[in-house]
Amino acid sequence: MTPVRHPSQDGHQAALRSIARVVGETAPLQDPETASRGLLRMLEAGRPLVITGAGVSTDSGIPDYRGPNGTLHRHRPMTYQEFRHDPAARHRYWARSFVGWRHMDEAAPNAAHHVLADWVRRGVVAGIVTQNVDGLHAQAFAAAGAAPSRLIALHGDLARVVCLQCGAMEDRTSLDARLAAANPGYLEAVTVDPDAVNPDGDVTLDQRWVDAFTMVGCRVCGSVQLKPDVVYFGENVPSARRDAARALAEEADSVLAVGTSLAVMSGFRFVLDAERAGKEVGVITLGPTRADPKAQWRWRTRVAEALARLDARL
Template sequence: MQAPPSPELDRVLDVLAGRPLVALTGAGLSTDSGIPDYRGPDSPLRRPMTYGEFVSGPAAQRRYWARSHVGWARMRRAAPNPGHLALTELERRGRLRGLITQNVDGLHEEAGSRALITLHGRIADVVCLFCKEITSRTVLQERFEEANPGFADAVGPEIETAPDGDAVLEQTDGFRLVACTRCDGPLKPDVVFFGENVPRDRVARAYAMVDALVPSGGALVVAGSSLTVMSGLRFVKHAAKHGVPVVIVNRGETRGDPHAVLRLHAGTSEVLSALAGATPEPAEDTPIPQWRDLAP
């Protein structure tokens, strides 16, 4: 996918030329894969369930899992788009030294990214709130189908898909929950809900990725995030404070705009593809930096 020529895109490519990069991605990167975002310019007002609501009891958990049961069947069919693939190519060519994502959809992993920190977890994993065992969302989907035969099929295609793998579904009272097979505890997607803290080790590893840009003259590229929540904005502030140039590519304003040296209102697929296309193949004897010790 090629972006139309523009002076703004040329400036982005000039500023980033030859620099090692770390990328911070948000929901706007996955909209080209058919997954809606929370705060895009055309997005409706959404109120996701908070952590406090979820742990309040079975009624809230039933509402969440019923919606998720319908939405997951759609979300797991999503495929990486050119933006995801461009980041993978930048990593392969040695330009992208690390990737921090706020997304939980797993599309970076599917695209082949390895130097990856999934800041908010993965919707494909499920955790028991009692024993903390991690299990597969695919397996849970099968258990929900057995406990609620025909529930997902009865929901018409006009039901809107919402971010993070759920659906805008009102009638959830009859949905039957299933519990942890190990301890019979309540199950929760292994993602960071609103009102819940990102694990400290992930935050520390993400800061380390940004800090490594300082001696190497690198830059931080924000792709598809409004930076509304501090979980992502803190890395932008940290980079700017330490002299690391920040370039933001997003449709719509972001809270990080005052800290950016360049701000491009454009689609992430086009811009990242242009950046990958402008990056030459490394020489055969060029060592490619590895960040496996920073990966989750």
């Protein structure tokens, strides 16, 4: 008899394939001056939808996944199926995240975040759909006075925690205080290299520190099945968030991908939709992207410097 596979197994395998996807060169490199002029004309001609990824936050000290020094070279993110169905894996995540959260919480928006927020405030772009979960775009929006409705955090925000048992939400700062009370002296005893912190907020720990960690339960139902309110590999983007992002995309005149390889379909889909609608596509990254064959303008450079140069010429 053929063994029956649980749907979670299929989801886990699909997630692993997504994590392992290698984005290689698929289009000729473009002259930087040609690319920058094309992107400037695209910004002046209409209001692009901006899709951002980890490359926007690297100047804030948060590493990316797939760049030359990306964390995928040393660390595989946990899939949703592992987090949901493996209590030991979930406990290990929270031990590691309790330590790594210090670094994430201290990060501040950099020049790229501020330029993009100002573009939203000025109506230069239709809005921003970010694949990042660090909350830095939201901080930059608040500082610039940009409309929060023009920012969609497609994959959620590490600053919120959800109970998988009852659905109750909790602010991460509140959870962190409860974890600190349950683990006195833990942070002082663990020494971690800040450069080893991963984009999902955790950091590698010896198993003895994982074993010594005490997890707390949901404030409403007591379950320890708590999860950062972010979309893991192998998990779907919530429909309301996806619909809000699509609404922004529909009113935009073009698409500009910034600091992202678009390896994940949830972000790449906006490029495919733009292509079908006959809209221009532009890219600003340090490395290759899945959008390169579909993009009219491809500027291979550092994100913050590129945005500053474009902003000065607008």
